[in-house]
Amino acid sequence: MSAAVLILYTGGTIGMTPTDQGLTPTPGLHGRIEQQFGASLAELPSFDLLELEPLIDSANITPAHWQRLAALLAEHWDNYQGFVILHGTDTMAYSAGALAFMLGACARNVLFTGAQIPLGLPGSDAADNLRNALLLAAGPRLPDVCLVFNNQLLRGSRIRKVSSKRFAAFDSPNEAPLGELGAAARLHHERLLSADSASRAPQLAAQLNFEPGAVALLTLHPCMPAALYDALLADNHCRAIVLLSYGAGNIPSRDQAFNAFLRRARARSKVLVNVSQCLDGGVSPGTYAASAALQEQGVLSGGDMTPEAAFCKLHWLIAGGRDQQALRDDWAQLYCGERSSD
Incomplete structure (x- = not known):
């Protein structure tokens, strides 16, 4: 040395x-x-x-x-x-x-x-x-x-x-x-x-196989263009999406285009993870009725993870060769202190 x-x-x-x-x-x-x-x-x-x-x-x-x-x-x-x-x-x-x-x-x-x-x-x-x-x-x-x-x-x-x-x-x-x-x-x-x-x-x-474009970040904002949803759904390279939702994990629950996006994403086997746009705190599934559709469509919770950590965790899980079910199963595991314990 x-x-x-x-x-x-x-x-x-x-x-x-x-x-x-x-x-x-x-x-x-x-x-x-x-x-x-x-x-x-x-x-x-x-x-x-x-x-x-x-x-x-x-x-x-x-x-x-x-x-x-x-x-x-x-x-x-x-x-x-x-x-x-x-x-x-x-x-x-x-x-x-x-x-x-x-x-x-x-x-x-x-x-x-x-x-x-x-x-x-x-x-x-x-x-x-x-x-x-x-x-x-x-x-x-x-x-x-x-x-x-x-x-x-x-x-x-x-x-x-x-x-x-x-x-x-x-x-x-x-x-x-x-x-x-x-x-x-x-x-x-x-x-x-x-x-x-x-x-x-x-x-x-070093032997992992990171796939370009495998994960996307989608920041929710008022009156989102439906074309954003269509583009993500049509991209076969995109296997997972991090939703940056409002506050404790809320979404525009009355937006029919967004609700349709959640259903179509699930049908196309894309894994969705919900994290908060807020700097402090995290998502609390089920706290507000405005987040109910996320649980109904199988969107995973990111807890108090940062958007960057959620993005990297999904990329890493995919690079390890996991299919959709394994990706969903392994998401809940803690690997490097990336979120607070439940």
């Missing part, structure tokens, strides 16, 4: 530099890290850095990138104590969620981090985020795939990006942080995945 930690640099703001077209991911991050930290770098765990080619803005992330990350982890799994994945903030919640399902209670520390301002620019948050991530990655085992950001440790399957400007860019709305970092770091070990949680090897995760 030549170093304690392997940094996987995918792109994202943390490693961007200014250009005439705006900030863009730029190779050569190792040198910029050395320049930023200077002599204090010796106080941090040793690390190697691997840059993905090509580097990408995280707005261009697809499930294929999740599989590539798993393959890179599998390739280097036995050579490092921990891993830090540098990722853009825009789709961090999706990638961290996907890896959380793929790895479960992983045997190595896997931490995502990034920044709101690029490393080396005035007022950047990048150095603090990277420092905290390196220290944790080389420390005692953390069984969760986690996010390190703004002096907090958050579960990867619970995070949402809540600000495009503030350093507190992420939150886990329905779960307390797993740790507070910085000078007086404190980890809440009782909140981490339990010792009996399943660990999934990255070698197996």
Whole structure:
């Protein structure tokens, strides 16, 4: 083991530099890290850095990138104590969620981090985020795939990006942080995945077959165009749909087109999952009469899961080769602390 930690640099703001077209991911991050930290770098765990080619803005992330990350982890799994994945903030919640399902209670520390301002620019948050991530990655085992950001440790399957400007860019709305970092770091070990949680090897995760377009997100809003329903129903590649409903899980129950959509989706063997548009809380099936049609048509409850986690869980279940019935049967299982227990 030549170093304690392997940094996987995918792109994202943390490693961007200014250009005439705006900030863009730029190779050569190792040198910029050395320049930023200077002599204090010796106080941090040793690390190697691997840059993905090509580097990408995280707005261009697809499930294929999740599989590539798993393959890179599998390739280097036995050579490092921990891993830090540098990722853009825009789709961090999706990638961290996907890896959380793929790895479960992983045997190595896997931490995502990034920044709101690029490393080396005035007022950047990048150095603090990277420092905290390196220290944790080389420390005692953390069984969760986690996010390190703004002096907090958050579960990867619970995070949402809540600000495009503030350093507190992420939150886990329905779960307390797993740790507070910085000078007086404190980890809440009782909140981490339990010792009996399943660990999934990255070698197996790398063999999953993610299907492009297999899952869709449908945000409910007043007077929805019926063409949206028709497009989703006609797409044979789309096998599951996450409904972002109102409040505690309510739908436009008097909208005949929407009710017909629910019936047609069930007839076409598409799995539907209901989550709330609200940042805090979740869906409560049966609380309101306006949600009754969801239970009648077999729509699954996402509880207090985030839309990102529901999207990633469905993708992961489908990538494992499950048919519709197995997908429905396995949905209720908890795999990585993705929702509160019933």
